[in-house]
Amino acid sequence: MSTAPLPRLDRDLLPPDVAPLGRKDPESVGPYRMLGRIARDATGKAMLGVAPDGSTVVVRVVLAEVADATNVRARLTAEVGRLVRGRAVCAPRYRGSDVQAARPWLATEYVPGPTLAEHVAEHGPLRGNVLTALAAGLAEALSSWHALDGAHLGLNPAKVVLSPQGPKVLDFGLARAVGKVIGDRRWAAPEQRGDGTEPTGHADVFAWGNLVRFAATGWEPSGDTVAEPDLGDVPESLAPLIREALREEPGERPTAPHLLRELTGRSEGDLGAAVSELLTETWTGVTVPEPRRVRGSRTPVLVGTTAGVLAAALLSGWLMWDPGAEVDDAAAGGSADSADPTSADEDGPEDSEGATESSEDEPTGPTIDESPEDADAVAAEAKELALEAGSFTAYEHNYHSHPGDTLAHHYVQTQEPVPALLLDIHMITGGLMAIGPDLEEVVYFDNTPLHPEEVPEREYYRDEEQQRSSYGHPRERWEGTLDSVFAYLDPVDATYAGTGTAPTEYLPAEVLGDGALTERTGHRYTATYIEEDHGEHGDVEAVLEFWVDEDGYPLYFDQNVALDGEDPDTGLPNESGYRVEFAHFDESVDLHVPAEDEILPERPGF
Known part of the structure; x- marks a missing residue:
């Protein structure tokens, strides 16, 4: 010992x-x-x-x-x-x-x-x-x-x-x-x-x-x-x-x-x-x-x-x-500690909730307020905030020629009524949800309908035979999404492009909620670089766009690659990309968490 x-x-x-x-x-x-x-x-x-x-x-x-x-x-x-x-x-x-x-x-x-x-x-x-x-x-x-x-x-x-x-x-x-x-x-x-x-x-x-x-x-x-x-x-x-x-x-x-x-x-x-x-x-x-x-x-x-x-x-x-x-x-x-009676003054004035203000030698606000031109520091803080947020919604999708035509992942995390994190995988019309203080219990669900403009109804079930275990854990997938976003940003020299309204191009109804996300102001960063050996297309030009909100949380990320030719359906230039749209960090999130009697012992119809 x-x-x-x-x-x-x-x-x-x-x-x-x-x-x-x-x-x-x-x-x-x-x-x-x-x-x-x-x-x-x-x-x-x-x-x-x-x-x-x-x-x-x-x-x-x-x-x-x-x-x-x-x-x-x-x-x-x-x-x-x-x-x-x-x-x-x-x-x-x-x-x-x-x-x-x-x-x-x-x-x-x-x-x-x-x-x-x-x-x-x-x-x-x-x-x-x-x-x-x-x-x-x-x-x-x-x-x-x-x-x-x-x-x-x-x-x-x-x-x-x-x-x-x-x-x-x-x-x-x-x-x-x-x-x-x-x-x-x-x-x-x-x-x-x-x-x-x-x-x-x-x-x-x-x-x-x-x-x-x-x-x-x-x-x-x-x-x-x-x-x-x-x-x-x-x-x-x-x-x-x-x-x-x-x-x-x-x-x-x-x-x-x-x-x-x-x-x-x-x-x-x-x-x-x-x-x-x-x-x-x-x-x-x-x-x-x-x-x-x-x-x-x-x-x-x-x-x-x-x-x-x-x-x-x-x-x-x-x-x-x-x-x-x-x-x-x-x-x-009372306290079992022998507290210095002057310690409260040294730490700063106390508010009505018992929390005190920061001392002068500590940061007084997010990096985006103090050094918005420091793109690396802003990105690092944005990732940290996203990782530690108790609630959020996000929509991740790869696309070719236009958003929404390939695999999309939808994340929703809440703390009420119990902690839960949902991962909705739209291509398979279903997904999984982790529930509990440590997100330790995982249940699965099927969606109806699939259309992104409607909030889906879900049937929840357990997967005792691990037929869908390859999906992984929702928290691990979420952290992997953030790793992907910031892996794109890390090696490039992003430029601060000022403030404006962040794009909101393909958010489904469950993310939009009351519709208040349609005009989101924030800070924009851009970068253009050559992506080497992009499959059969060889070296191609890539454009990054990254937004954070006024508190430093991520709002929007897009990595777009211009390809040769045109899309036969739209006549628009061929392009491919990876996009993540973020919302509701540390805000109230409406997510139905199933009660025990709503969870079936196995997948319905199988």
């Missing part, structure tokens, strides 16, 4: 799973200065921040509309009380909160390392003592939380980080506070998908069974409950506990303390210390990915070497009552 210090982080140097701050992300939350965005889901955002003492934190910011629902703030206050009192070995420590803010937030220590999902995807299932240590660590975290009359209710592999010190369970209290499952519902216990009965810690034990089975086999749950679950390569030492944990009736499952006693071989004494000893002896092979450089011109915010000591110290304590904790003060806005 490693106790090495955390790497030094700033806004230019972030862990691989942390995105740079977006334009709508706060500069600071409470006493914490934000460095980047970790995740976004239906409840809000998880942000990486730095405390006044230099240590890193994760700040969960809850959407105002979620927080203002009935009893949510009261439940958040109760969950913060548990976090304040908690000292689990295998959960991050509480750092601060303000549940009365317009957008409530709570902060815990930042735990570096891959999630269980990422580790299994990259390295395969866990084996031997490391697997046993994971099972014990998860049971310890749950047992500690349940002792405070809490329940996680949102466990899945994305909520477990494999740190160098051991497994850490994230987001305790959040699902119960907001009153719904956060993430992939396949991991939820049967009672969480049932008649509205309030789930308890028994649901966490069911999730524990699925998590340990996943860690041992790489198998994800189907969402169905079976009497005899297939355990595959789960070792015999763990199989009986997993079978008991996956029983359909909550009362027939073991408790988390029972799991912990069985896994540590102790029936009394300090079981938290027993888990710490087990991790010290057996937890190996887990490393923290190196941070990567993401952007320049930001003031470094360094993490002190004491952070490693804090992370190591976490392993020394069992979740216990803290008689010195003022629960009411913490829930109302």
Whole structure:
């Protein structure tokens, strides 16, 4: 088990799973200065921040509309009380909160390392003592939380980080506070998908069974409950506990303390210390990915070497009552950090939402405002903004002689009612949609009608036999589209051509929405160059046109190549090209996300 210090982080140097701050992300939350965005889901955002003492934190910011629902703030206050009192070995420590803010937030220590999902995807299932240590660590975290009359209710592999010190369970209290499952519902216990009965810690034990089975086999749950679950390569030492944990009736499952006693071989004494000893002896092979450089011109915010000591110290304590904790003060806005009372002034004036303005040595606006003639910097920022946008629509198509006569791809991403990304492949009159906080569930659909001037009706289905798996994942295809656009722009010397109205030539009705896209103003860049060895045509002249909007997001891209001869149907000169039209970045997007009962088990008619 490693106790090495955390790497030094700033806004230019972030862990691989942390995105740079977006334009709508706060500069600071409470006493914490934000460095980047970790995740976004239906409840809000998880942000990486730095405390006044230099240590890193994760700040969960809850959407105002979620927080203002009935009893949510009261439940958040109760969950913060548990976090304040908690000292689990295998959960991050509480750092601060303000549940009365317009957008409530709570902060815990930042735990570096891959999630269980990422580790299994990259390295395969866990084996031997490391697997046993994971099972014990998860049971310890749950047992500690349940002792405070809490329940996680949102466990899945994305909520477990494999740190160098051991497994850490994230987001305790959040699902119960907001009153719904956060993430992939396949991991939820049967009672969480049932008649509205309030789930308890028994649901966490069911999730524990699925998590340990996943860690041992790489198998994800189907969402169905079976009497005899297939355990595959789960070792015999763990199989009986997993079978008991996956029983359909909550009362027939073991408790988390029972799991912990069985896994540590102790029936009394300090079981938290027993888990710490087990991790010290057996937890190996887990490393923290190196941070990567993401952007320049930001003031470094360094993490002190004491952070490693804090992370190591976490392993020394069992979740216990803290008689010195003022629960009411913490829930109302208190912090476990010793904040410098002048830090808010140094960071800039605070607005009504708790976010502060940028300091003077940071960029005050998009590159397009400050240096529109710098085409390379504008293009780089446009790609970054497109990649980190939470919602958008886009229409990509190759064409010959006129747009729309060859393969077209239509993308729509939304965050509401749940995160989803649609890829509509018009030539096959259908496509696929990724659904969930991590876009982990993929369903397929067929379209009727095909005509681009009409919004299609769709039939959704699963593809258990992977007949359409060659389409790939919608997010990978979207990132590939952006790579294609900016690969064209990268080697050419584009010229800034001023402002104007961007073309809108072939956007289908589902992209146009209310029609407000017909006159889009922006900044235009052009380039003319010789494309060598263009198939049978040899060297040809190519023209690039690229537009960005006033905020720096991409609007329009076209690469056009003039060919010999005329098109026999139109009499116009032959040409071919590649075009992408963008819209609705980080705006409300109307996309129907199918409910479970709308998704057929297989493709209709096949």
